[in-house]
Amino acid sequence: MMIIVAVIQKLTGGSVAISLSLSKTRNFLARISHDSLHFLSKLSRSFFQICSENFTPGVQWLRPFEAWDVKMAASGGYRNGTHKGNMKVDRLVSLSSATKSSSLKSKPSPASPASSGLRRNSTGSVGGAKDDAGVPGRVRVAVRLRPRNAEELVADADFADCVELQPELKRLKLRKNNWDSDTYEFDEVLTEFASQKRVYEVVAKPVVESVLDGYNGTVMAYGQTGTGKTYTLGRLGEEDTAARGIMVRAMEDILAEISPETDSVSVSYLQLYMETIQDLLDPTNDNISIMEDPKTGDVSLPGATLVEIRDQRSFVELLRLGEAHRFAANTKLNTESSRSHAILMVHVKKSVKGRDSALLSENCNSSHMVKTFKPPVVRKGKLVVVDLAGSERIDKSGSEGHTLEEAKSINLSLSALGKCINALAENSAHVPVRDSKLTRLLRDSFGGTARTSLVVTIGPSPRHRGETSSTIMFGQRAMKVENMLKIKEEFDYKSLSRRLEIQLDKLIVEHERQQKAFEDEVERITVETQNHISETERNYADALEKERLKYQEDYMQSIKKLEEQWVMNQRKHGSERTTFGLKDDNFDKTLNGVVPVASAAEEIAELKKLLQNEASLRTATEEEVNNLKSQVVQWKRIEAAGNSEILKLRKMLEDEAHQKEKLEEEIAILQSQLFQLSFEADETSRQLDRGGSGKVLGNLDSFVSQIRHSQLSDSGNGDKASIAKLFEQVGLQKILSLLEAEDADVRIHAVKVVANLAAEETNQEKIVEAGGLSSLLMLLRSSEDETIQRVAAGAIANLAMNETNQELIMSQGGISLFSNENKNPTI
Numbered sequence: 001m002m003i004i005v006a007v008i009q010k011l012t013g014g015s016v017a018i019s020l021s022l023s024k025t026r027n028f029l030a031r032i033s034h035d036s037l038h039f040l041s042k043l044s045r046s047f048f049q050i051c052s053e054n055f056t057p058g059v060q061w062l063r064p065f066e067a068w069d070v071k072m073a074a075s076g077g078y079r080n081g082t083h084k085g086n087m088k089v090d091r092l093v094s095l096s097s098a099t100k101s102s103s104l105k106s107k108p109s110p111a112s113p114a115s116s117g118l119r120r121n122s123t124g125s126v127g128g129a130k131d132d133a134g135v136p137g138r139v140r141v142a143v144r145l146r147p148r149n150a151e152e153l154v155a156d157a158d159f160a161d162c163v164e165l166q167p168e169l170k171r172l173k174l175r176k177n178n179w180d181s182d183t184y185e186f187d188e189v190l191t192e193f194a195s196q197k198r199v200y201e202v203v204a205k206p207v208v209e210s211v212l213d214g215y216n217g218t219v220m221a222y223g224q225t226g227t228g229k230t231y232t233l234g235r236l237g238e239e240d241t242a243a244r245g246i247m248v249r250a251m252e253d254i255l256a257e258i259s260p261e262t263d264s265v266s267v268s269y270l271q272l273y274m275e276t277i278q279d280l281l282d283p284t285n286d287n288i289s290i291m292e293d294p295k296t297g298d299v300s301l302p303g304a305t306l307v308e309i310r311d312q313r314s315f316v317e318l319l320r321l322g323e324a325h326r327f328a329a330n331t332k333l334n335t336e337s338s339r340s341h342a343i344l345m346v347h348v349k350k351s352v353k354g355r356d357s358a359l360l361s362e363n364c365n366s367s368h369m370v371k372t373f374k375p376p377v378v379r380k381g382k383l384v385v386v387d388l389a390g391s392e393r394i395d396k397s398g399s400e401g402h403t404l405e406e407a408k409s410i411n412l413s414l415s416a417l418g419k420c421i422n423a424l425a426e427n428s429a430h431v432p433v434r435d436s437k438l439t440r441l442l443r444d445s446f447g448g449t450a451r452t453s454l455v456v457t458i459g460p461s462p463r464h465r466g467e468t469s470s471t472i473m474f475g476q477r478a479m480k481v482e483n484m485l486k487i488k489e490e491f492d493y494k495s496l497s498r499r500l501e502i503q504l505d506k507l508i509v510e511h512e513r514q515q516k517a518f519e520d521e522v523e524r525i526t527v528e529t530q531n532h533i534s535e536t537e538r539n540y541a542d543a544l545e546k547e548r549l550k551y552q553e554d555y556m557q558s559i560k561k562l563e564e565q566w567v568m569n570q571r572k573h574g575s576e577r578t579t580f581g582l583k584d585d586n587f588d589k590t591l592n593g594v595v596p597v598a599s600a601a602e603e604i605a606e607l608k609k610l611l612q613n614e615a616s617l618r619t620a621t622e623e624e625v626n627n628l629k630s631q632v633v634q635w636k637r638i639e640a641a642g643n644s645e646i647l648k649l650r651k652m653l654e655d656e657a658h659q660k661e662k663l664e665e666e667i668a669i670l671q672s673q674l675f676q677l678s679f680e681a682d683e684t685s686r687q688l689d690r691g692g693s694g695k696v697l698g699n700l701d702s703f704v705s706q707i708r709h710s711q712l713s714d715s716g717n718g719d720k721a722s723i724a725k726l727f728e729q730v731g732l733q734k735i736l737s738l739l740e741a742e743d744a745d746v747r748i749h750a751v752k753v754v755a756n757l758a759a760e761e762t763n764q765e766k767i768v769e770a771g772g773l774s775s776l777l778m779l780l781r782s783s784e785d786e787t788i789q790r791v792a793a794g795a796i797a798n799l800a801m802n803e804t805n806q807e808l809i810m811s812q813g814g815i816s817l818f819s820n821e822n823k824n825p826t827i
């Protein structure tokens, strides 16, 4: 190609740009097609590697924590349930609260053990895995004093407050009498002048930050009615923003930290009264039951209304609505809100940024992009804000219009909470968590995995010294409760597969575009070259013809000249002879003998010379003609070379098309495996939900687990190796026979294994030969199980990649099965 263009340029004076653009285009096209193929195959390999390495659905307890935690605990690195020092580079997740300053200062409580080493509560830990130690985090307790109210200003005018606060020492003195007092230390002591903002920052903000990092968190207020629990937690602050309480401020911080495209916040608001949970967002829903996940210990309320929060205004509206329903419910039940517990649950789902950004970067080197790609991670933190019922003892005489039994029930949850906290504080073997709904709901908050902050509210009046004292003692005991904070995060396989699909589609589009551009370029070059060749040929034929005509004309003119000269000579000669003859015979004789002979000889010599010239001219012309002829021959040869170059290009084009076909096959396999994987993900999470994973399935189970094991341990061609191994060990017949097993679980596993095998081209023929196709069709026809139908259909779809199998499927009535609307519509 380069030669043709160079010759054309030389001969026709064509532009140099042609040759440059041609070679550049060829190199560029070759490079991009190579790059895109290389990248696609790498992407597919890496995707399956990642999936096989990481596919463990459900909550992922953070394993790298463990060794690190032990090291930190041993070196006394923990502070306030978080840690200091640098993170290990390979840690998946950082505890961001470690770098944020926590206002609840690290100060061992007087009664708590001196060091908060790794102590695990015997009953309280709710982690799913047995070996997943969390980060130790003691329950933090702040005490808040309410200013004297109007009534107290009058009634207690002559008396001193029953407490004296020393906030700088974080101490509180409870007066016994005029001379003596008991001193207590807290994590924070908030005077009657403490602003709502400061209370939020020291009590709740560290908990909110932990929730945003994927931990569970609890903020709870405990105290006598009228001491400011609702003021601290629930003030909406619409008339005065400075008065906003913890709930409103917490939501402001959460909404500021999440991104609406990837993250979500949803809220439930409940009331617990006389061991009944009522939905404050839907008053008709007044008997909500508590569900506990036996594996993880996670507590949930599936019946509660869950409202997604998009902005602060709608959240405040929701709180107001909840408060109105609470008021209405309490009126109906003839009680006051001070006797019920209000519980706000905020579920925060936040995706971890930066882990998969490489995939989205357009300019990124493709191989690097694939290497650094990891599935996205979602963190699910839950913030529970609890406004407890008043801690004062209910009047057992029934002054509130309740019988003794009702009174017991009203107080049941609160006294059960006290008992649990005592048991945890004393590290006793039994914690009576199941005694009440409140303790079941707060199972993760005390002795569990949540970061918990408690604010105990007290009033200044000496008349309520007894209640104030019991509130302080509750706070002191709560300070001894040690939690083990654990992060809740999962791999987001759905979004991973969504992104991979988008990426694949982009690459396919790009590839097709490049291929079209390549074909157009080849077409253009071919046309251009042919035009150049025919134009040059035309030019040369014209030039040759002109040259020939010119020489012919010259030749004819020369002949004509000679003839004229000859005629002239003849004429001259004759007249001379006549003149001399008339004058004198002697003279005539003389002349006749000498002069005419001499002049004729001269003329002949001249003519000869002319003839010689003509002859040499003719030879030169003939040479020139020969020369031109040889040039034409050369041209023809060059043209032939050009044609062979075009043929080469065509061949390259065919190769490209072939590669594209291969690529499409690879994509089809990729998509079917993707389908398989997402199906398995669903299936596994469904099994996890059912909690039935422990069932023993005999032989099949063991070889299914062999597959999984080999997928996890082998980073390269794990799938193929393990399946090949299974072929040898178990035998295809055995696997296929299990398709007809009695046990539905066995059938599901067997059909999954067959589907896995069918994804490999090499196995497809063996499966069909061994009667696998018939078994699969039979299964598809006979089975009622949706899972079996889906997986069997997937396996048949894999087998249908082979053309002969397609005929077999059709002959065995497969098409009618697939077209049946009652069967899986995804096929």
Ligand code: ADP
Pocket (backbone or CB within 6 Å): 145, 146, 147, 149, 192, 223, 224, 225, 226, 227, 228, 229, 230, 231, 232, 338, 390, 457
């Ligand atoms: P509780 O919920 O504990 O029964 P409330 O929050 O309803 O108590 O408070 C009772 C009263 O005291 C309310 O009128 C409230 O405005 C007022 N109050 C409580 N704490 C404070 C405080 N820190 N500063 C000013 N007023 C307060």
Ligand code: MG
Pocket (backbone or CB within 6 Å): 229, 230, 231, 337, 338, 387
């Ligand atoms: Mg209240």
